[in-house]
Amino acid sequence: MSHSRKPVLTGHISPRITRSNASGSGVIPFVFLWLLLTIGGCSPQQRDGAPTAMDSTLVIAMLGDAEYLNPVIGASVTSSNVFGLIYPGLLESRFDTSTGLLNFIAMEKSLLPAEHGAADGKRFSGLARSWSMADDHRSITYTLRDDVAWDDGVPITAADIAFTYRLYGDPVIASPRQQYLAELEGADSGAVDFDRAVEALDVTTVVFRFYKPVSERLALFHTSLSPIPAHVWKDVSPGEFRRSSLNQQPLGAGPYRLHQWSKQQELVLESNPLCRLPEPGNINRIMFRIVPDYTVRLAQLQTGTVDVVENIKPEDFQGLEAGPADVEIKSTGLRVYDYVGWSNIDQDAWNSRKEIMPHPLFGSPAVRRALTMAIDRQSIIDGYLGEYGTMCTGDISPSLKWAFNDTITPWPHDPREASKLLASEGWVPGPDGILRKEGKRFSFTLYTNAGNARRNYAGVIIQQNLRDIGIECRLEVQESNVFFENLRQRRLDAWMAGWSVGLEIDPLDGWGSDLDKSRFNFTGYRNPRIDELCELAKDELDPMDARPYWMEYQDILHQDQPTTFLYWIRETQGFSKRIRGEELSILGTFYNIDDWSLDPSRAVTP
Amino acid sequence: MLRYVVQRLLFAVPLIFGVLTLTFFIIRLAPGDPAAFFIQPGVSPNVAEQIREQYGLNDPVYIQYVKWLGNILQGDFGRSFSRAQQPVVEVIAQAMPVTITIALLTLVANFLLGIAIGVISAVRQNSLLDRVLTVTGLFFYSMPEFWFALMMIILFALKLPLFPASGLNTVGAEYYGPFGFFLDRIWHLVLPVTVLSINGAAGIARYVRGSMLEVIRQDYIRTARAKGLSERVVILKHGLRNALLPVVTLMGASLPFIFSGALFIEVIFAFPGMGRITVDAIFARDYPLIIATTFISGTLIILGNLLADVLYAVVDPRIRL
Numbered sequence: 014m015s016h017s018r019k020p021v022l023t024g025h026i027s028p029r030i031t032r033s034n035a036s037g038s039g040v041i042p043f044v045f046l047w048l049l050l051t052i053g054g055c056s057p058q059q060r061d062g063a064p065t066a067m068d069s070t071l072v073i074a075m076l077g078d079a080e081y082l083n084p085v086i087g088a089s090v091t092s093s094n095v096f097g098l099i100y101p102g103l104l105e106s107r108f109d110t111s112t113g114l115l116n117f118i119a120m121e122k123s124l125l126p127a128e129h130g131a132a133d134g135k136r137f138s139g140l141a142r143s144w145s146m147a148d149d150h151r152s153i154t155y156t157l158r159d160d161v162a163w164d165d166g167v168p169i170t171a172a173d174i175a176f177t178y179r180l181y182g183d184p185v186i187a188s189p190r191q192q193y194l195a196e197l198e199g200a201d202s203g204a205v206d207f208d209r210a211v212e213a214l215d216v217t218t219v220v221f222r223f224y225k226p227v228s229e230r231l232a233l234f235h236t237s238l239s240p241i242p243a244h245v246w247k248d249v250s251p252g253e254f255r256r257s258s259l260n261q262q263p264l265g266a267g268p269y270r271l272h273q274w275s276k277q278q279e280l281v282l283e284s285n286p287l288c289r290l291p292e293p294g295n296i297n298r299i300m301f302r303i304v305p306d307y308t309v310r311l312a313q314l315q316t317g318t319v320d321v322v323e324n325i326k327p328e329d330f331q332g333l334e335a336g337p338a339d340v341e342i343k344s345t346g347l348r349v350y351d352y353v354g355w356s357n358i359d360q361d362a363w364n365s366r367k368e369i370m371p372h373p374l375f376g377s378p379a380v381r382r383a384l385t386m387a388i389d390r391q392s393i394i395d396g397y398l399g400e401y402g403t404m405c406t407g408d409i410s411p412s413l414k415w416a417f418n419d420t421i422t423p424w425p426h427d428p429r430e431a432s433k434l435l436a437s438e439g440w441v442p443g444p445d446g447i448l449r450k451e452g453k454r455f456s457f458t459l460y461t462n463a464g465n466a467r468r469n470y471a472g473v474i475i476q477q478n479l480r481d482i483g484i485e486c487r488l489e490v491q492e493s494n495v496f497f498e499n500l501r502q503r504r505l506d507a508w509m510a511g512w513s514v515g516l517e518i519d520p521l522d523g524w525g526s527d528l529d530k531s532r533f534n535f536t537g538y539r540n541p542r543i544d545e546l547c548e549l550a551k552d553e554l555d556p557m558d559a560r561p562y563w564m565e566y567q568d569i570l571h572q573d574q575p576t577t578f579l580y581w582i583r584e585t586q587g588f589s590k591r592i593r594g595e596e597l598s599i600l601g602t603f604y605n606i607d608d609w610s611l612d613p614s615r616a617v618t619p
Numbered sequence: 620m621l622r623y624v625v626q627r628l629l630f631a632v633p634l635i636f637g638v639l640t641l642t643f644f645i646i647r648l649a650p651g652d653p654a655a656f657f658i659q660p661g662v663s664p665n666v667a668e669q670i671r672e673q674y675g676l677n678d679p680v681y682i683q684y685v686k687w688l689g690n691i692l693q694g695d696f697g698r699s700f701s702r703a704q705q706p707v708v709e710v711i712a713q714a715m716p717v718t719i720t721i722a723l724l725t726l727v728a729n730f731l732l733g734i735a736i737g738v739i740s741a742v743r744q745n746s747l748l749d750r751v752l753t754v755t756g757l758f759f760y761s762m763p764e765f766w767f768a769l770m771m772i773i774l775f776a777l778k779l780p781l782f783p784a785s786g787l788n789t790v791g792a793e794y795y796g797p798f799g800f801f802l803d804r805i806w807h808l809v810l811p812v813t814v815l816s817i818n819g820a821a822g823i824a825r826y827v828r829g830s831m832l833e834v835i836r837q838d839y840i841r842t843a844r845a846k847g848l849s850e851r852v853v854i855l856k857h858g859l860r861n862a863l864l865p866v867v868t869l870m871g872a873s874l875p876f877i878f879s880g881a882l883f884i885e886v887i888f889a890f891p892g893m894g895r896i897t898v899d900a901i902f903a904r905d906y907p908l909i910i911a912t913t914f915i916s917g918t919l920i921i922l923g924n925l926l927a928d929v930l931y932a933v934v935d936p937r938i939r940l
Contacts, residue, residue: 065790065791066790066791066794067790067791070790070791072790077899080701080702080703081703088656088657184665184669185669185673187657187665187666187669187670187673188666189657189662189666190662191663191665191666192661192662192663195663255673255703255704256698256704260703261703275891276702276713276891277713277714277891277895277896278786278787278889278890278891279786300790302786302889303889303891304785304786304889305886305889305895305899306785306886306887306889308769308772308887309769309772309784309785309887309888309889312772312773312776312777312784312785313784313785315777316776316777316780316784318783318784318786318790336777337780493902494650494651494652494655494902494904495650495651497651497655498650498651498652498655499650501658515660515661519660519661522660523660532658532664533660
């Protein structure tokens with residue numbers, strides 16, 4: 014047979030797959046389809062010069078979708094970002110970088126003197142005109158602005174706030190923010206007495222009453238949750254609350270309102286022309302695009318399809334800067350640290366008999382100090398995080414300057430000293446080179462959660478470091494859910510994880526001696542002085558009076574090393590350079606997003 | 620035949636039911652907790668408990684099973700835990716069209732590409748072209764899809780910006796008009812469909828090649844040639860038609876594979892389809908949604924197999940059902 018006469022189906026093999034096939038000339042459907050796709054598809058984007066929708070749309074890549082656009086029950090990161098722009102707050106909170114304290118600001122009053130003065134060009138965006146704290150610190154009274162309204166024109170009143178706080182406290186609704194109600198009157202006896210605790214005295218006055226004296230800072234922090242419109246929500250029963258379609262079509266008052274939401278795909282906000290809190294958002298549209306895969310988010314930032322991608326890994330900085338789009342890396346922080354957790358107690362004894370016994374390997378503070386000294390933390394930082402990592406000595410962030418103890422010198426990387434310490438604890442090299450004590454080998458598995466490149470990197474270095482002083486450490490990765498459950502059940506001897514700290518210091522959950530109550534004390538660490546210090550600090554009405562307690566607290570943790578604190582991470586966010594006016598804060602990447610603008614910025618899209 | 624189909628369908632009901640029951644218990648035995656998200660510092664310990672109460676997870680497992688059974692028999696798959704308590708059926712109804720589009724395009728591309736490569740390989744058996752095609756086919760066949768997808772994105776979205784890296788539409792595509800919107804959508808589907816179909820096509824090509832080689836050695840092909848028919852007619856009409864018989868059955872069998880392939884593709888290309896839902900549901904321990912997606916994929920496998928058997932009987936009269 015003659016080959017030349019049968020070019021039949023050859024042509025449709027795309028030239029991308031193999032170029033070796035040159036004989037094809039037949040026009041077959043697939044080629045046609047291919048051309049149609051390629052040529053036809055390209056056209057929409059190639060309208061050079063003409064303004065496109067992109068010019069007035071800020072596109073933010075998010076890992077997951079929002080669930081409830083409602084401050085009472087919204088819990089995911091995307092939800093918070095979105096409802097924060099739709100619903101008004103009572104106060105504005107800013108992070109005071111000189112002290113590391115949160116500043117709460119009302120229209121005519123602020124807790125701390127404003128850092129840049131009133132002249133920082135920003136207009137106030139909350140509902141409260143002012144507040145006054147009672148002399149006995151058992152109540153706080155807000156005066157609200159009388160010139161603001163929900164988007165349907167109904168004024169925002171004190172009654173909306175009182176109404177919403179009932180929802181925050183309703184056990185059927187199960188708000189993830191019900192902890193904010195913990196000091197309200199009645200909370201000590203199990204149920205908040207809302208008639209007394211949150212009362213709207215008149216249209217613009219609302220008072221919160223506490224069962225005990227509360228510091229002004231905590232009072233402001235806990236009473237400034239966002240309200241939702243009572244007139245819209247009043248007929249929704251608690252049982253139906255989470256199912257209500259109002260969660261998907263929110264009525265708010267903020268600088269943005271919901272334009273369109275294709276679930277799991279994109280959520281578009283548009284600047285709200287009615288907003289007086291303080292004014293409509295600068296950028297016409299903000300689109301949150303859901304892109305679950307990190308590599309793809311990165312590629313989109315590189316090609317300019319999206320403008321903001323959070324949590325860029327340090328190894329990708331170079332590639333980003335070399336890419337076609339103008340991208341810069343900005344960092345905030347320090348709120349996140351990684352650590353190696355050592356079980357302080359024998360978990361089997363605890364889990365089976367509720368008995369406290371020191372862990373056979375990690376039970377002694379001296380051993381844990383030795384482990385910290387054996388681990389070359391600086392080389393993990395230098396090798397992976399570079400300038401975006403800082404040595405960590407405890408769980409109070411260096412950003413919280415008012416409480417951070419900067420007199421502590423980190424344990425040095427000193428394998429020789431580590432070996433000496435271990436020897437003094439009875440750990441001596443056995444025939445196989447691994448340390449032994451009373452016949453027990455110093456050998457364990459270090460667990461971590463799957464999919465974290467940074468921890469994988471650290472894990473390998475830790476394994477090598479420990480090997481050098483005669484400790485056998487196996488690495489094992491677990492799916493995140495499984496890992497977390499194992500931690501909670503105190504089933505792991507040693508693990509590597511991260512911790513994201515709040516801006517208010519409240520560490521008792523993580524170190525408290527009552528192991529049944531301290532849900533996050535995975536190590537089983539117990540030191541009565543730590544419990545005492547936390548309580549003492551909490552009772553101070555002025556944070557500066559609590560400072561000495563936190564200093565001592567950090568010293569003790571440093572000596573006890575319940576965990577090996579590795580490093581603080583500066584979170585790194587990728588920004589397109591066409592964004593102007595972004596101001597990152599430890600409060601979040603999108604902290605002042607309503608003030609951002611796009612360059613070149615164009616008028617409203619078609 | 621009709622009897623056979625009805626019989627198979629009736630038999631499928633307890634089978635799917637068994638699968639669902641098994642899934643019901645397995646996911647509840649697996650470590651992880653749907654309310655685990657609410658166990659974090661700064662969130663009251665009561666919240667996780669209240670959430671579990673809402674989801675009905677505080678009942679003993681057998682009570683949960685009886686309740687679930689009652690609902691399922693009424694066709695109620697419940698409400699999703701992780702998606703704002705949306706009814707599961709709605710969640711799936713939103714995702715299905717996306718996946719079906721991808722699956723259909725892939726199916727078509729799969730077979731066109733696979734048959735073409737297979738025929739060429741067979742007709743030019745042992746030539747250089749055949750070997751190149753075979754090796755290339757194997758190369759792609761053995762490549763993990765998610766990796767291949769990422770490579771395609773890096774190549775054709777980043778280095779050579781021809782196609783978008785992800786998403787279903789460009790920002791502002793709603794202003795392009797219906798036709799522009801459609802083209803934009805197709806443009807976004809090129810990379811994912813290519814990835815999915817190349818992999819499957821390589822497998823189909825092997826089948827077609829084998830079956831074609833058998834057919835072109837048959838007497839009736841020689842007869843056709845002897846009649847003086849053009850080579851094109853001989854191969855396409857007399858050869859291919861017969862060679863496709865066993866391939867047709869592949870169509871039914873490949874359905875579940877395409878759906879499972881869509882799993883990775885949808886996560887990587889950020890499509891809000893069934894694959895994404897399944898993956899998210901598993902990570903979030905969203906029990907009702909996991910059961911529902913299992914139901915869909917289980918049904919697909921059973922229907923796919925049935926389709927394969929029926930198609931076989933349809934194309935080959937020697938087979939009687």
